[in-house]
Amino acid sequence: MGGPRRMSSALLLPFLLALPADTANTTGYREELESSLVLVHAVATGATGKLCVSYRNGQLRAPMHVTRWDSARARADLAASLLHQLGLDSADVLEAVSKSLVMGNQNSERAVGARAIPLRADTKVKNATGWQRYGTAEPVPVFYPPLEQVPVTDYPWYESRHKTSQQSFKFMPSPIPDAAMKGWWSFPYFSCDAERWLLSYTVPVHSAREQEGVVSLDIDISNLEINQCEMPTNDNQIYSFHGTHKCHNETTFCEYKPNREVGVRHAGWARGSYACRCRDGYYSTHHPNGFNGSLVEVAYQEYKENSGLENWSEPYQCLQCQPGCETCRGPEPCLATYNWPFRISLLVISVSCAFMTVLLTIYTRHHRRVKVFRVASPVFLSITLLGCACMYMEMAAIFPVLDRYSCIATKWTRHLGFCITYTALLMKTWRVSLTYRVKSAHKLKLTDKQLLQWMAPILLIMLVYLGTWTLSSPPDAEDITDNKGLRFKQCTYNWWDHSLAIGEILFLLWGVRVCYRVRHAESLYNEARLISIAIYNIFTVNSLMIAFHLLILPRAGPDIKYLLGFIRTQLSTSTTVLLVFLPKVLRVVRGTGDTWDRGARARGVPASTSLNGIGLVPDEPPDLYRENDELKEEVQKLAAQIEFMKIVQMEMHNRHLRPRPGGYFSASSPHVTATAVNISQDSTEWPGPV
Missing domain, CATH: 3.30.450.20 (PAS domain)
Known part of the structure; x- marks a missing residue:
């Protein structure tokens, strides 16, 4: 039927x-x-x-x-x-x-x-x-x-x-x-x-x-079914029995298990036709597929008949998973552990470095009139130190368990600090490059104010990019797993990161090109070469760290990633600070900060030449003769050449003078020919910038 x-x-x-x-x-x-x-x-x-x-x-x-x-x-x-x-x-x-x-x-x-x-x-x-x-x-x-x-x-x-x-x-x-x-x-x-x-x-x-x-x-009605779970699975069930299961609601949920055995009469009319499965976040070691509802019903009936069994449901309860586990099959942890003492030690070092850069900024401003700082432009030195302090604070941003706000702080400190620091250094190096390439008597003059006007648009572009990124698609933290399958938070990487990384790589390549072009340039206190080494260093460190993250240690744990971030910060930022500022501080400490670089003067670097590409700001009343040594030398050479050419032309083309055969000014004289060729070659050389 x-x-x-x-x-x-x-x-x-x-x-x-x-x-x-x-x-x-x-x-x-x-x-x-x-x-x-x-x-x-x-x-x-x-x-x-x-x-x-x-x-x-x-x-x-x-x-x-x-x-x-x-x-x-x-x-x-x-x-x-x-x-x-x-x-x-x-x-x-x-x-x-x-x-x-x-x-x-x-x-x-x-x-x-x-x-x-x-x-x-x-x-x-x-x-x-x-x-x-x-x-x-x-x-x-x-x-x-x-x-x-x-x-x-x-x-x-x-x-x-x-x-x-x-x-x-x-x-x-x-x-x-x-x-x-x-x-x-x-x-x-x-x-x-x-x-x-x-x-x-x-x-x-x-x-x-x-x-x-x-x-x-x-x-x-023998073909009807008794479903004791909350939700009906079909319309052939007696609804009065819904929700009468005995599963522990906090740790388990009821799953209807109809009896489909062939030959069993009234198969749907059975008590306990369900399984108590563990909820998400709970587990049972001995019953991974759930507790048999029939056994749970029998235990409940014994509890009702024997009122002393108050904890009758304890054997049919699931255990809570470890913190952070959405699902689990045992007591094994799902979240990677953080070695907080180790991370705190690295954070203390990074924050100390940031504090030292701030003190160094104050120190630089205090000694800005000392020659060793003055020739290196104290304004750009201070900007460089502030950028380094910003990059150091990235370690504070990635210190806690990451979330959206810490990821936003990470992106801002890393990229804005990078832009401030190396834009300031490359602006100075670029000025040296322009000055070094000029071969005329007139020296190219680029002041700090002009360089700041070039630097401002670069920083503005970075600020607009980071602000748009934060407002439109703020970076968030996502779950990733390490090589042991343990989850931890990491900031997401998308096309915003990739685009900015490509831009920074191109910027560094341009910086490497500028540094390569000034590799033979002479500057006081050897500063141009030190800045070039710092640019080469940051390019090499970033390339190696990208290889470590993507190829060598792609599934490293949170502490290893934090260590890699610390190493990258120290190798790039601390090395830059040491290369650019340590020689200057040592000179000031030794009392030679106002002494000219004897090595540069011995190589022929004029006293008026600095890393700025312009003369020093005088610390005494202007002396025009001292200020224009190179210009006077060039004018004297040019005047001598003009006078010599005048005498030669008068001797060779004056019909009133008859040159002696084989004389110095005769047309067939090899001295005149060679001199004319040399003068011609000298006169055709372009005195302007290459």
């Missing part, structure tokens, strides 16, 4: 609203459901000896939705109306009416049992006609209850006329108030005679005097 048609769970709402509030929401209602589950378990396990001997029927106190059998109910109501009109005296009429209820083309219209029972005034059975039909077999007549006796109250479909349906515990409340129903639906019950789970609908037949009889039919 096929199951009834499927029903939408949304149709259950009116029925649930119709349940009495003081019944559905009280402990008594829950206890009735638990008693019903005990009965279901007894039937499923075959422990029905006492039930079938003493009562013959076992009724559940579990309301259910009955709309799916409205067609069968309507036929029973029609049969009661016919008997009301035709009377209950004719046996043929009773037989025809009751037999019609078990006939039908569809399962939702056909009952497995039906009966029409006229009663006397003293409620004794006057006549009884009933039929049973299971599956596609022919209807079989049944004869009960016995004639001339009062029907026993054990029948789940019968109630004395002295009780109304509202007073009877056998019938469910009407699912819809004021519904067009003439009878009542019983609660589900197990029939020992039919060995099936049934649901009965009873309609009283009224006359002018009092109740004269009943018409009743039985619906086979």
Whole structure:
């Protein structure tokens, strides 16, 4: 016999609203459901000896939705109306009416049992006609209850006329108030005679005097299922049992496990057809696939029968995973551990370096009139130190467990510090390059103010880029795993990072090119060469660190990555500070800060030449002769050449003078030819910048 048609769970709402509030929401209602589950378990396990001997029927106190059998109910109501009109005296009429209820083309219209029972005034059975039909077999007549006796109250479909349906515990409340129903639906019950789970609908037949009889039919509901989990999986389930599982809600959740074994009768009518699976963030070592619901139900029943077992659910609880684990299968950690003493030591060193650069900035400003600082432009030296301090603070930004704000601080300190530091150094080197390439008598003059005007747009572009990045797509922290599979936070890398990295690489390549072009330039205190070494160093360090991160240690842990960041900062920033500032500080400490670089003067570097490419700011009244030594030398050479050319032209092209054959100024003289060639070559050399 096929199951009834499927029903939408949304149709259950009116029925649930119709349940009495003081019944559905009280402990008594829950206890009735638990008693019903005990009965279901007894039937499923075959422990029905006492039930079938003493009562013959076992009724559940579990309301259910009955709309799916409205067609069968309507036929029973029609049969009661016919008997009301035709009377209950004719046996043929009773037989025809009751037999019609078990006939039908569809399962939702056909009952497995039906009966029409006229009663006397003293409620004794006057006549009884009933039929049973299971599956596609022919209807079989049944004869009960016995004639001339009062029907026993054990029948789940019968109630004395002295009780109304509202007073009877056998019938469910009407699912819809004021519904067009003439009878009542019983609660589900197990029939020992039919060995099936049934649901009965009873309609009283009224006359002018009092109740004269009943018409009743039985619906086979053995194909329904009991799902004790919260969410239904289909419409073929008894909704009263939803949420009656015994899983520990904090650590586990209920998963319905229907019994699909072939040959098992009433497979859906079983208690504990579920598994208590661990929630995300919890685990069970011995039960990775969940706890068997049947065992949980048995433990709960023992707890109810023996009130001393307060911790009955402890064996069926899952253990919490280690911190940070969304899912786990054991007590193993999921998060990488941070060696905080080690990280704090590196942070202290980095912050100390940043503090020292600030002190060095103050020191530089204090000694800005000392020649060793003055020739190197104190303004750009201070800007360089501030950029270095900013790069040192990157170690403070990546020190804690990373989040969005620390990632934003990391990007700003790293890239803005890089831009400030090496733009200031390369501006000075670029000025040396321009000055070194000029071969005319006039010296190219670029002041600090002019270089700052060139530097400002570069810093503005970096600020606009970082600001746009922060506002439109701020960098965030993402979970990555190390070589042991442990998770930790790392700042995301996307096309914003890649674009900025490409720009910085191109900027460094341009810096390397500038430094290469001034490799032979002479400067006081050898500063141009030291800055070039610092540029080569930062380019090499960044290239090696990229190789370490991407190729050698791509899945390093958080402490190793923090160490690599510390090494990169020290090799790049600290080396730059030592190369550029340590010689100057040592000279000031030794008292030679105002002494000219004797090595540079010995190599022929004029006293007026500095790294700035312009003369020193004089510390005494201007001396034009001392300021223009090179210019006077060039003018004297040019005047001598002009005077010599004048004499040669006068001797060679004056018709009043007859040169002696073989003389110094004769046309055939090799001295004149060679001198003319040399003068011609000297006169064609371009005195401007290359």
